[in-house]
Amino acid sequence: MNSxxxxxxxxxxxxxxxxxxxxxxxxxxxxxxxxxxxxxxxSAKFDNIGGLKVRSPVKVGGVVIGRVSRIYLDAEYLxxxxxxxxxxxxxxxxxxxxxxxxxxxxxxxxYVGLEPGFVDDFVEMLQDGDYIVNTNSALVLENxxxxxxxxxxxx
Amino acid sequence: xxxxxxxxxxxxxxxxxxxxxxxxxxQALVGKPQPLKMFPLVMRQLYVVGVQSMxxxxxxxxxxxxxxxxxxxxxxxxxxxxxxxxxMVALSLLRELGPVVTALLFAGRAGSALTAEIGLMRxxxxxxxxxxxxxxxxxxVVAPRFWAGFISxxxxxxxxxxxxxxxxxxVGVQWLGVDEGxxxxxxxxxxxxxxDVMNGFIKSVVFAVVVTWIALYKGYTAAPxxxxxxxxxxxxxxxxxxxxxxxxxxxxxxxxx
Numbered sequence: 001m002n003s004x005x006x007x008x009x010x011x012x013x014x015x016x017x018x019x020x021x022x023x024x025x026x027x028x029x030x031x032x033x034x035x036x037x038x039x040x041x042x043s044a045k046f047d048n049i050g051g052l053k054v055r056s057p058v059k060v061g062g063v064v065i066g067r068v069s070r071i072y073l074d075a076e077y078l079x080x081x082x083x084x085x086x087x088x089x090x091x092x093x094x095x096x097x098x099x100x101x102x103x104x105x106x107x108x109x110x111y112v113g114l115e116p117g118f119v120d121d122f123v124e125m126l127q128d129g130d131y132i133v134n135t136n137s138a139l140v141l142e143n144x145x146x147x148x149x150x151x152x153x154x155x
Numbered sequence: 156x157x158x159x160x161x162x163x164x165x166x167x168x169x170x171x172x173x174x175x176x177x178x179x180x181x182q183a184l185v186g187k188p189q190p191l192k193m194f195p196l197v198m199r200q201l202y203v204v205g206v207q208s209m210x211x212x213x214x215x216x217x218x219x220x221x222x223x224x225x226x227x228x229x230x231x232x233x234x235x236x237x238x239x240x241x242x243m244v245a246l247s248l249l250r251e252l253g254p255v256v257t258a259l260l261f262a263g264r265a266g267s268a269l270t271a272e273i274g275l276m277r278x279x280x281x282x283x284x285x286x287x288x289x290x291x292x293x294x295x296v297v298a299p300r301f302w303a304g305f306i307s308x309x310x311x312x313x314x315x316x317x318x319x320x321x322x323x324x325x326v327g328v329q330w331l332g333v334d335e336g337x338x339x340x341x342x343x344x345x346x347x348x349x350x351d352v353m354n355g356f357i358k359s360v361v362f363a364v365v366v367t368w369i370a371l372y373k374g375y376t377a378a379p380x381x382x383x384x385x386x387x388x389x390x391x392x393x394x395x396x397x398x399x400x401x402x403x404x405x406x407x408x409x410x411x412x
Contacts, residue, residue, distance in 0.1 A: 003195065006202045013206045017310035020317035027339065028245050028320060029348040 039066065039085040040128040044099045044112075049080045050138025051110045052101055058084050058112040065090045068112060084112060093126045094119045100136035110138060176372040183293040183301060183371075196299035197306075204265045204300065205307030209314065211264055212257060216315035219252055220244060220322025227323075228331050237333050241342030244323030245316075249346065249355045250411065253316035255403050258362035261308050262395035266370035269300055270391040273374030274384040297371050304367030305360075312359035354410045361402060366395040 049071065058066040066086035074081050086093070096117025103110050117123070117134070126132065227243045273296065276282050282292040320342075327333040346352070370391045377387035 003199070006199055009206045010198055010201045013201070013209060013307070013310070016209065017313055020310075020313040023317045024249070024313060024320075024352055025348065028249070028317075028342060029346045029352050 038088045040088055040091065041069070041083060041085055042066075042093075042126055042128075042130055042132055043081055043083045044132040044135050045074065045077075045079045045081050046101065046135050046137045047079065048137040048140060049082060050101055050103075050140060052082065052112070052138065053110075056109065056111050058086065058099075058114055060090070060114045060116060065114070082112065091125065094123045095126050095130070095132075096123055096134070097126065097132060098134035098136065099132050101138035103139075172372075175376065176368060179293065179297065179372055179375060180301070180368060182291075183297040186294065189294075193299060193302075196295070197302050200299045200303035201307055204269070204303040205311065208261060208264045208307070208311060211260055212311045212315050213318050215256065215260060216248075216253075216318035217322040219256060219315075220248065220319030220324075221326045223247060223252075223319070224323035224326035224331070228327055228333065237327075237331075238337040238341050240323070240327045240333050241338040241340075242345040244327070245320050245342045245346050246351060248316045248319040248323075249351045251403070251407070253312045253319065254355050254359040254362055255399060257308060257312040257315045257359060258366055258399040259396055261304075261311065261363075262366045262370070262392055262399070265304065266366050266391050266395055267388045269304070269367070269370040270374035270377065270388045271384060273297070273300075273371065274377035274379075274387050277375065277377060278379035278384060280379075297375065301367050301371060304370075305363050308363035308366070309356055309359040312355065316355065357410075358403065358406050361406065362399050365398050365402060369395045369398065 052068060052071065054068055054071055056068045057064045058068065066084050068082055069085045070083040072081055072083075073079070093114070094117045096119075098115045098117065100113050100115070101110055102113040114132075223244045224240065227240050228237055231237045231239055231243070273282075276292075276296065282296065285292045285295060324338060328335045328338050373387045373391045373394070377383050
């Protein structure tokens with residue numbers, strides 16, 4: 001086997017490998033993630049975050065605008081704080097916006113749903129590091145059943 | 156009493172082996188770089204180690220992907236969740252099966268050949284002849300084979316995953332009728348470049364080092380007899396398979412635990 005044939009075959013090998021890598025990059029993995037580029041950070045305090053995890057999506061009307069970057073417990077008030085990295089493409093969120101923890105589908109993963117608020121002369125836009133005040137906690141099934149049973153007992 | 160003696164002897168032998176293998180690898184790889192001499196040697200070994208393993212990798216990848224598609228579909232359809240077939244196939248291939256099965260096949264296909272080749276060089280005193288000609292056999296024989304294995308196995312693992320995902324697509328979408336758009340879009344939304352593809356790549360790099368290293372060391376230290384080479388080849392396959400599976404658990408626990 002002469003060295004030219006070997007070089008040809010190694011070249012083919014490399015080309016197939018690069019093709020496989022490109023296929024994985026373009027077709028299989030998500031490169032158009034909202035948190036790829038520049039981001040800014042928003043935080044929100046909840047009473048209960050349910051099954052929310054780091055890297056869960058933050059959605060406005062179903063469109064992913066960012067991801068949960070950190071979840072920790074506020075040292076003083078022992079409230080869960082969710083830190084989110086939002087793409088700078090969406091930097092016009094008014095401070096009257098509200099966030100809630102929602103579930104996609106009946107058994108799906110939990111995500112942060114952001115509902116943009118109203119805008120008038122006194123409302124400012126959310127900046128890097130701001131807290132979103134208006135929050136709704138995750139629905140916990142056990143509490144829901146408890147409330148249902150309690151309301152049944154009143155009848 | 157005899158038990159402790161045996162245990163101590165085995166431990167010392169094992170340590171001696173690890174030390175010898177480390178010294179061999181160090182002497183083979185560390186030194187003045189000679190890219191002009193090295194390049195054609197690595198090229199030839201890439202052909203032997205990489206290109207000639209490509210066919211078995213592609214065919215196994217295709218069949219494993221097809222089996223994943225079939226098995227996953229029959230389970231997921233019970234829950235009405237057959238859209239989750241895409242991420243199931245892609246994640247299991249990228250995270251686990253791609254690196255691991257590639258490493259096992261590579262140990263069987265290329266690792267055993269490396270051991271037998273170097274063992275036979277030792278037995279027919281080709282390595283000693285090289286030394287007589289003032290050519291360092293570690294740099295001339297061992298190093299190009301190591302680099303070839305190191306380069307080719309991650310690439311083979313990428314090919315394995317890509318072909319396997321296509322196999323899963325073929326069975327799931329073309330044959331069993333999972334919706335094509337859902338298959339790809341749910342896959343894209345759950346596969347992350349950094350977390351899944353790159354961690355699988357790191358795994359296959361680690362496996363490449365371990366498998367090639369074991370194969371070269373076993374060949375280099377093989378007893379220069381027919382049974383010696385036969386035993387060394389067997390040990391290469393057994394040890395590298397065990398090392399790959401054990402390391403895979405540790406790496407998985409570190410990456411995804």
